[in-house]
Amino acid sequence: xxxxxxxxxxxxxxxxxxxxxxxxxxxxxxxxxxxxxxxxxxxxxxxxxxxxxxxxxxxxxxxxxxxxxxxxxxxxxxxxxxxxxxxxxxxxxxxxxxxxxxxxxxxxxxxxxxxxxxxxxxxxxxxxxxxxxxxxxxxxxxxxxxxxxxxxxxxxxxxxxxxxxxxxxxxxxxxxxxxxxxxxxxxxxxxxxxxxxxxxxxxxxxxxxxxxxxxxxxxxxxxxxxxxxxxxxxxxxxxxxxxxxxxxxxxxxxxxxxxxxxxxxxxxx
Amino acid sequence: xxxxxxxxxxxxxxxxxxxxxxxxxxxxxxxxxxxxxxxxxxxxxxxxxxxxxxxxxxxxxxxxxxxxxxxxxxxxxxxxxxxxxxxxxxxxxxxxxxxxxxxxxxxxxxxxxxxxxxxxxxxxxxxxxxxxxxxxxxxxxxxxxxxxxxxxxxxxxxxxxxxxxxxxxxxxxxxxxxxxxxxxxxxxxxxxxxxxxxxxxxxxxxxxxxxxxxxxxxxxxxxxxxxxxxxxxxxxxxxxxxxxxxxxxxxxxxxxxxxxxxxxxxxxxxxxxxxxxxxxxxxxx
Numbered sequence: 087x088x089x090x091x092x093x094x095x096x097x098x099x100x101x102x103x104x105x106x107x108x109x110x111x112x113x114x115x116x117x118x119x120x121x122x123x124x125x126x127x128x129x130x131x132x133x134x135x136x137x138x139x140x141x142x143x144x145x146x147x148x149x150x151x152x153x154x155x156x157x158x159x160x161x162x163x164x165x166x167x168x169x170x171x172x173x174x175x176x177x178x179x180x181x182x183x184x185x186x187x188x189x190x191x192x193x194x195x196x197x198x199x200x201x202x203x204x205x206x207x208x209x210x211x212x213x214x215x216x217x218x219x220x221x222x223x224x225x226x227x228x229x230x231x232x233x234x235x236x237x238x239x240x241x242x243x244x245x246x247x248x249x250x251x252x253x254x255x256x257x258x259x260x261x262x263x264x265x266x267x268x269x270x271x272x273x274x275x276x277x278x279x280x281x282x283x284x285x286x287x288x289x290x291x292x293x294x295x296x297x298x299x300x301x302x303x304x305x306x307x308x309x310x311x312x313x314x315x316x317x318x319x320x321x322x323x324x325x326x327x328x329x330x331x332x333x334x335x336x337x338x339x340x341x342x343x344x345x346x347x348x349x350x351x352x353x354x355x
Numbered sequence: 356x357x358x359x360x361x362x363x364x365x366x367x368x369x370x371x372x373x374x375x376x377x378x379x380x381x382x383x384x385x386x387x388x389x390x391x392x393x394x395x396x397x398x399x400x401x402x403x404x405x406x407x408x409x410x411x412x413x414x415x416x417x418x419x420x421x422x423x424x425x426x427x428x429x430x431x432x433x434x435x436x437x438x439x440x441x442x443x444x445x446x447x448x449x450x451x452x453x454x455x456x457x458x459x460x461x462x463x464x465x466x467x468x469x470x471x472x473x474x475x476x477x478x479x480x481x482x483x484x485x486x487x488x489x490x491x492x493x494x495x496x497x498x499x500x501x502x503x504x505x506x507x508x509x510x511x512x513x514x515x516x517x518x519x520x521x522x523x524x525x526x527x528x529x530x531x532x533x534x535x536x537x538x539x540x541x542x543x544x545x546x547x548x549x550x551x552x553x554x555x556x557x558x559x560x561x562x563x564x565x566x567x568x569x570x571x572x573x574x575x576x577x578x579x580x581x582x583x584x585x586x587x588x589x590x591x592x593x594x595x596x597x598x599x600x601x602x603x604x605x606x607x608x609x610x611x612x613x614x615x616x617x618x619x620x621x622x623x624x625x626x627x628x629x630x631x632x633x634x635x636x637x638x639x640x
Contacts (some may be wrong), residue, residue, distance in 0.1 A: 112459055114466075129482060186367070201574075203592050207608060228380070325477075
């Protein structure tokens with residue numbers, strides 16, 4: 087009697103907290119989508135009536151579209167740079183037992199541990215000390231460093247799973263290193279590369295701490311612009327932007343899932 | 356790719372471009388950060404430790420640091436309380452529920468930080484969901500101030516960082532030997548007792564790993580801190596930003612960043628090392 091009461095209490099507590107946790111995870115995304123279709127001029131929830139007016143307004147807001155395009159370009163450049171340089175490094179590091187390889191691996195992972203604000207500020211300081219003007223290029227440089235750890239981990243994990251015998255076979259059958267890389271290594275680590283590109287793109291597109299210090303009037307990026315808007319007023323256009331971002335991310339996730347099984351890669355990170 | 360055994364250092368050739376990039380754009384800037392923090396004033400006249408003394412002797416700065424670390428600890432604890440039930444249900448359920456929970460956990464991870472923070476502005480605002488629900492149910496007479504409060508900020512950050520906690524806790528629960536809980540059950544232990552004496556101790560490494568991830572993420576979450584916490588709650592990230600960009604006091608902001616970095620990474624390493632020392636024998640997460 088006593089025991090079953092305690093058990094019921096336990097299931098009650100676990101069940102309640104789980105439902106609350108699941109609701110908490112889901113609610114914000116739903117709320118953003120719902121409020122973006124409001125007809126009102128405030129963030130009143132539930133919306134008094136429905137319309138697409140904020141999406142229409144968004145299409146006419148050059149001051150939001152321009153930072154969004156900058157963000158997309160910067161994220162694309164940082165993704166390509168970090169995937170190529172980080173992918174090459176991951177291939178080199180994965181099988182090496184040298185001490186220096188361990189040290190380099192730790193170095194490449196450290197942007198993840200370091201508070202990014204400190205890194206953003208340090209880049210601003212060094213560019214100023216060296217007299218380098220801030221531009222889209224300096225922004226891409228900072229974002230690339232932030233994205234590299236994801237590439238190193240995910241591509242590294244794929245390389246670890248690759249059976250080295252396959253490469254030895256290919257080479258001993260007379261294939262060149264380049265041919266072996268193209269036809270054996272690359273297809274086998276494709277999932278890791280796709281997943282890390284996806285995560286790197288989102289990381290750069292969403293980055294605030296580095297952009298905060300490195301973006302100026304000419305290279306304004308979307309998250310900083312949205313932050314500035316929200317600090318000043320509670321503009322409903324931000325809801326429309328958020329709606330677009332959520333839908334594009336979901337579409338991107340579906341694509342990445344088809345080409346690379348991203349959820350499994352992220353889950354096992 | 357070089358076949359194993361030929362030349363171990365030739366294998367490292369593809370690493371060189373990234374290593375050069377990191378030297379130029381990571382190691383060099385951090386060295387500059389340290390150097391700048393040692394300047395006496397914003398005009399860079401002479402080296403001294405005056406910026407650090409200024410921090411230690413200033414009660415306001417010390418309070419900002421301790422508030423920030425406390426925020427991280429509180430959010431990580433709240434996320435831990437929510438993550439365990441979620442993980443227990445995940446482990447006990449079938450494929451459909453598992454996929455659903457995985458999707459729910461991934462959803463916030465993939466949504467932009469500004470979007471997630473914006474959602475909390477809608478939820479906590481004066482005309483927001485909580486206020487309109489409470490008013491229409493007649494539970495509250497007037498809208499309560501939820502946005503720009505400490506509690507609102509903790510709630511928002513808990514949701515935003517919950518995935519970082521849930522993933523390691525689920526992973527260590529999945530690795531737990533099911534025979535142990537079945538043995539405890541067979542010996543007549545209640546569910547709550549099994550959780551406290553078997554499951555919790557054995558999955559503690561995963562919980563600590565998650566706690567540290569959430570702690571560091573919440574303490575450094577500039578956007579959520581400034582937008583949900585508001586201008587009156589000053590925490591280290593906004594303090595650094597204000598000193599660097601607003602006041603343009605680079606030596607002091609550099610010292611602030613280094614102190615903050617050392618405090619956060621110091622806690623992460625210390626807790627990690629302590630847990631490895633005292634939890635030896637428990638399966639590492």
